[in-house]
Amino acid sequence: MSLLSVPFVGTSADTVLHVVAAVVLVATVGAVAIGFWKFHELPIHKAHSRDHHQIGLITALTWIGFIWHWVWVVAVIVAFVDMEKAIINLRDTWRHAPESQRAQSAANSELESSKTNEEAA
Numbered sequence: 001m002s003l004l005s006v007p008f009v010g011t012s013a014d015t016v017l018h019v020v021a022a023v024v025l026v027a028t029v030g031a032v033a034i035g036f037w038k039f040h041e042l043p044i045h046k047a048h049s050r051d052h053h054q055i056g057l058i059t060a061l062t063w064i065g066f067i068w069h070w071v072w073v074v075a076v077i078v079a080f081v082d083m084e085k086a087i088i089n090l091r092d093t094w095r096h097a098p099e100s101q102r103a104q105s106a107a108n109s110e111l112e113s114s115k116t117n118e119e120a121a
Helices: 012-040 042-049 055-064 069-080 083-095 099-120
Strands: none
Touching (some): 042 069
């Protein structure tokens, strides 16, 4: 068999192999497109399942995300993060500093007040 000879050329097997390859190609491209679509619609489905009060915003961000992908990331964050709980958690964290920070700030204020008292005397 030489390097220039190609098997199955000019036979019915050649046509069958081309048809099988075309079907596999179309099925693969279709599966990738459907998978991408389902993954891209994930924020909308999550918002509907949680009965989110910003469904319109999430839907708009998801559609805009087809053009600008960073907007889709914002839609995912809005859909998956409970903003009310996140804001409450952030507020509580801000108000209640850890004990080590409180002790250090108290020590610093005492040090400053003692320096002020020494300068006044």
